[in-house]
Amino acid sequence: MSEKKKQAELIEEISGVNPLKCMKCGKCSATCPSYNEMDIKPHQFVSYVINEDVESLVNSESLWKCLSCFACVERCPRDVKPGKLIDAARQMVVRQRGQAYLSPDEIPELLDPELPQQLLVSAFRRYRR
Amino acid sequence: MKYSYYPGCTLRTKAKDLDDYARASAKALGFELEEIEDWQCCGGVYPLGTDEIANKLSCVRALNAAKEKEQELVTVCSACHHVMKRVNDDMRNVEDIRTRANNYMELDEPYQGETEVLHFLEVLRDKVGFDELAKKVVNPLKGQKIGAYYGCLLLRPGKILAFDNPENPKIMEDFIRAIGAEPVIYPYRNECCGGYISLKEKDMAKGMCDKITESAEGFGADMLITACPLCMYNLNKSSKKEIPVVYFTELLAEALGVKEACAGAAGEDEKEVQA
Numbered sequence: 001m002s003e004k005k006k007q008a009e010l011i012e013e014i015s016g017v018n019p020l021k022c023m024k025c026g027k028c029s030a031t032c033p034s035y036n037e038m039d040i041k042p043h044q045f046v047s048y049v050i051n052e053d054v055e056s057l058v059n060s061e062s063l064w065k066c067l068s069c070f071a072c073v074e075r076c077p078r079d080v081k082p083g084k085l086i087d088a089a090r091q092m093v094v095r096q097r098g099q100a101y102l103s104p105d106e107i108p109e110l111l112d113p114e115l116p117q118q119l120l121v122s123a124f125r126r127y128r129r
Numbered sequence: 130m131k132y133s134y135y136p137g138c139t140l141r142t143k144a145k146d147l148d149d150y151a152r153a154s155a156k157a158l159g160f161e162l163e164e165i166e167d168w169q170c171c172g173g174v175y176p177l178g179t180d181e182i183a184n185k186l187s188c189v190r191a192l193n194a195a196k197e198k199e200q201e202l203v204t205v206c207s208a209c210h211h212v213m214k215r216v217n218d219d220m221r222n223v224e225d226i227r228t229r230a231n232n233y234m235e236l237d238e239p240y241q242g243e244t245e246v247l248h249f250l251e252v253l254r255d256k257v258g259f260d261e262l263a264k265k266v267v268n269p270l271k272g273q274k275i276g277a278y279y280g281c282l283l284l285r286p287g288k289i290l291a292f293d294n295p296e297n298p299k300i301m302e303d304f305i306r307a308i309g310a311e312p313v314i315y316p317y318r319n320e321c322c323g324g325y326i327s328l329k330e331k332d333m334a335k336g337m338c339d340k341i342t343e344s345a346e347g348f349g350a351d352m353l354i355t356a357c358p359l360c361m362y363n364l365n366k367s368s369k370k371e372i373p374v375v376y377f378t379e380l381l382a383e384a385l386g387v388k389e390a391c392a393g394a395a396g397e398d399e400k401e402v403q404a
Binding site: 013014015016033034037064065067068069070071073074083084087088091101102110114115116117118119120121122123125126127 | 137138139142143144170172173174175176177178179180184206208281284285286287295296320321323324325326327328329330333337357358359361362365
């Protein structure tokens with residue numbers, strides 16, 4: 001099996017998403033609050049997996065713009081769950097040694113007196129392992 | 130009525146008042162919140178990967194503690210509610226996760242999702258009843274126009290959280306009516322505040338919260354209520370905001386006439402911590 005195919009299968013396995021279920025209605029992108037900030041849009045994620053181009057996905061800025069708000073998951077008429085696909089791509093990055101998107105050294109300058117603990121634990125869970 | 134209670138990390142610290150007002154209100158309404166011993170943080174966000182087990186175990190421990198006491202499990206924080214309900218759904222319906230989590234836990238009897246998870250608002254709606262709540266209000270918040278801010282974590286995915294209609298919820302509006310105020314329905318009430326993005330992308334979260342506060346103000350709300358410490362933090366950073374954001378439990382305590390006593394107790398806790 002080619003390395004590219006393996007990567008595509010891994011992303012399907014982690015996410016539990018079947019990209020072939022997508023009918024390209026675009027509702028996920030239409031409802032995504034981060035759409036304008038994303039280089040690869042939510043509705044395009046499935047195509048990258050089907051075309052076995054996971055390399056582009058894991059290098060996408062979109063991974064760090066997704067809010068896990070589940071608007072795309074809730075409103076997908078085919079139950080594809082694009083947000084889970086984005087998270088799986090994020091996992092493939094942060095599970096690599098040295099690839100975390102957030103380091104503890106960055107924290108002090110990001111803090112302010114009102115910042116809730118919930119924000120730190122959530123960011124750590126999404127951005128690193 | 131006694132419930133197992135899972136406050137979560139932020140209700141012990143930055144959102145202490147969300148917790149204090151919830152406990153005082155529960156007492157006034159005649160139910161008890163029995164805090165789970167040695168609970169651990171839920172992690173704030175649900176781990177989406179199908180292969181993630183270890184970071185769901187803190188929830189499984191809390192859920193199982195409630196099961197052993199034969200109690201339902203109550204949360205107040207939107208994030209805890211979200212993570213707890215989703216992990217419970219995994220334990221009920223996803224065999225692989227159930228088996229592997231139980232292998233870690235080594236319980237006398239495997240946990241299979243038996244516990245019912247309830248958000249405090251669901252207790253008010255389904256156990257106390259909003260009509261009964263209205264009868265216990267001693268200080269109705271007459272004339273106040275209040276916008277409910279749901280955000281995402283309380284509502285989505287609707288099938289798993291089963292909290293309310295995810296696109297057109299009404300539980301918080303019914304709550305606002307029950308405490309004597311007037312709900313203001315505005316289009317952005319179930320849009321995301323930006324969540325954890327505000328740690329590294331502060332302007333992105335600000336832009337989202339500007340839309341929410343402008344929308345609420347435009348529809349005539351004088352105040353917003355939330356159940357989530359992170360939503361409150363993000364909304365308070367909105368650059369265009371003039372509207373105050375308060376926890377729903379604060380208004381509940383006020384309407385039930387227990388707010389003052391509660392504020393005093395919170396002050397003493399703070400002194401103890403400082404001492």
